[in-house]
Amino acid sequence: xxxxxxxxxxxxxxxxxxxxxxxxxxxxxxxxxxxxxxxxxxxxxxxxxxxxxxxxxxxxxxxxxxxxxxxxxxxxxxxxxxxxxx
Amino acid sequence: xxxxxxxxxxxxxxxxxxxxxxxxxxxxxxxxxxxxxxxxxxxxxxxxxxxxxxxxxxxxxxxxxxxxxxxxxxxxxxxxxxxxxxxxxxxxxxxxxxxxxxxxxxxxxxxxxxxxxxxxxxxxxxxxxxxxxxxxxxxxxxxxxxxxxxxxxx
Amino acid sequence: xxxxxxxxxxxxxxxxxxxxxxxxxxxxxxxxxxxxxxxxxxxxxxxxxxxxxxxxxxxxxxxxxxxxxxxxxxxxxxxxxxxxxxxxxxxxxxxxxxxxxxxxxxxxxxxxxxxxxxxxxxxxxxxxxxxxxxxxxxxxxxxxxxxxxxxxxxxxxxxxxxxxxxxxxxxxxxxxxxxxxxxxxxxxxxxxxxxxxxxxxxxxxxxxxxxxxxxxxxxxxxxxxxxxxxxxxxxxxxxxxxxxxxxxxxxxxxx
Numbered sequence: 001x002x003x004x005x006x007x008x009x010x011x012x013x014x015x016x017x018x019x020x021x022x023x024x025x026x027x028x029x030x031x032x033x034x035x036x037x038x039x040x041x042x043x044x045x046x047x048x049x050x051x052x053x054x055x056x057x058x059x060x061x062x063x064x065x066x067x068x069x070x071x072x073x074x075x076x077x078x079x080x081x082x083x084x085x086x
Numbered sequence: 087x088x089x090x091x092x093x094x095x096x097x098x099x100x101x102x103x104x105x106x107x108x109x110x111x112x113x114x115x116x117x118x119x120x121x122x123x124x125x126x127x128x129x130x131x132x133x134x135x136x137x138x139x140x141x142x143x144x145x146x147x148x149x150x151x152x153x154x155x156x157x158x159x160x161x162x163x164x165x166x167x168x169x170x171x172x173x174x175x176x177x178x179x180x181x182x183x184x185x186x187x188x189x190x191x192x193x194x195x196x197x198x199x200x201x202x203x204x205x206x207x208x209x210x211x212x213x214x215x216x217x218x219x220x221x222x223x224x225x226x227x228x229x230x231x232x233x234x235x236x237x238x239x240x
Numbered sequence: 241x242x243x244x245x246x247x248x249x250x251x252x253x254x255x256x257x258x259x260x261x262x263x264x265x266x267x268x269x270x271x272x273x274x275x276x277x278x279x280x281x282x283x284x285x286x287x288x289x290x291x292x293x294x295x296x297x298x299x300x301x302x303x304x305x306x307x308x309x310x311x312x313x314x315x316x317x318x319x320x321x322x323x324x325x326x327x328x329x330x331x332x333x334x335x336x337x338x339x340x341x342x343x344x345x346x347x348x349x350x351x352x353x354x355x356x357x358x359x360x361x362x363x364x365x366x367x368x369x370x371x372x373x374x375x376x377x378x379x380x381x382x383x384x385x386x387x388x389x390x391x392x393x394x395x396x397x398x399x400x401x402x403x404x405x406x407x408x409x410x411x412x413x414x415x416x417x418x419x420x421x422x423x424x425x426x427x428x429x430x431x432x433x434x435x436x437x438x439x440x441x442x443x444x445x446x447x448x449x450x451x452x453x454x455x456x457x458x459x460x461x462x463x464x465x466x467x468x469x470x471x472x473x474x475x476x477x478x479x480x481x482x483x484x485x486x487x488x489x490x491x492x493x494x495x
Binding site: 091094095098101102105106109113117120121122123124125143180181182187190205206207208209210211212213214215216217218219220221 | 285286287288289290294297319322323324357358359360361364365366367401404405407408412420421422423425426427428436437438440441
Binding site: 016021049052 | 283284285286291292345346353357459462463466470479483
């Protein structure tokens with residue numbers, strides 16, 4: 001340990017606020033990108049799960065809810081390449 | 087590689103080379119503006135304008151710092167080891183300010199070609215070491231000076 | 241080599257292989273970066289000149305390194321998109337750009353907070369800091385552009401051109417401290433020379449750098465998987481993956 005006590009470690013001879021602010025923001029933004037990535041994944045999975053339920057017979061009445069509920073923009077998939085001609 | 091891809095790759099590389107040359111020439115043309123500060127040689131050589139807000143940077147000369155006992159006025163010389171310029175400043179200096187350390191000062195050159203600074207920033211180098219190592223280096227440097235040897239530059 | 245290249249064209253194959261690598265990247269990345277950070281914060285000696293404020297280096301250098309490396313990888317992917325039209329390359333650019341932007345923000349922020357006690361200022365328009373700010377705008381431009389088109393192919397091409405052209409900024413960032421007078425000091429780590437630091441300082445720094453690289457590998461694979469699932473959602477295998485939960489969990493990620 002480079003410090004004599006825990007309080008010395010926190011204060012860091014007056015540089016504590018600078019050092020700890022940096023580390024705090026570092027962990028915060030790392031957590032943010034992780035959370036954003038997990039949220040994106042959940043959204044994709046959930047939208048898809050809903051669409052699959054919709055596609056199965058007998059449950060077509062939920063189509064409307066699905067369209068308005070999921071705030072998703074439809075994007076042409078890679079299967080629909082023929083639409084886009086440079 | 088098939089010819090179409092080869093052609094595309096060539097186009098991409100040419101595009102990149104073109105942009106690189108353009109950016110290179112632009113930064114070269116504006117190099118004096120991109121440079122943050124004038125060094126003492128440039129100031130001594132008359133490259134720096136007088137009475138215009140500029141920055142000057144270099145090392146604080148050993149033994150040149152003179153503080154006014156009654157105020158925050160301080161005077162020191164900034165050197166690049168070939169020329170040096172006198173700097174006048176009034177205010178609080180950064181913690182890292184010390185003789186033998188780098189500084190960048192903002193201010194104007196007066197008619198006597200002395201620099202009147204309104205702000206002094208500390209510039210440190212890329213060396214990091216524990217205090218003990220730094221002291222040991224200084225001791226061995228002092229010993230080397232006594233023995234008249236050349237020390238390797240750090 | 242070529243077989244690997246062609247296999248990368250298969251989204252299903254990529255999804256599976258990424259899932260196999262991800263737990264290792266996450267685990268090893270966390271261990272290395274946390275070890276480096278704890279070592280650097282609490283155990284590395286203080287600096288003779290800056291005292292303890294230099295401890296910011298253990299996150300400043302990893303984020304700044306990575307912000308530039310990620311851009312280099314994206315530029316290579318951009319060339320692949322333009323020349324070989326490999327969709328996975330575009331998937332990577334889209335997945336990596338937000339991560340790169342956050343890393344650049346972190347490098348700028350930690351640099352500013354470090355600059356205040358050492359230089360005496362939060363910010364100065366020197367060549368290093370300005371070119372790093374330009375890198376942030378490039379990342380933001382890429383993210384914006386990738387959302388600006390509804391057609392995936394047009395978006396991929398536009399994003400790839402911007403990414404490839406913007407790569408000229410990378411050598412400018414790297415060599416700015418050598419080409420021009422800057423307040424920022426030259427690099428401590430150089431590929432060809434010994435670092436200008438004692439081992440008690442550079443070993444934890446190296447651990448933190450390696451750890452963040454691995455963590456980037458993990459998060460970019462995870463985000464690429466998400467994008468692959470979205471793009472290939474009409475296919476049989478994605479429907480199977482979705483039915484099985486879609487690997488939302490951080491640890492699994494795999495199919």
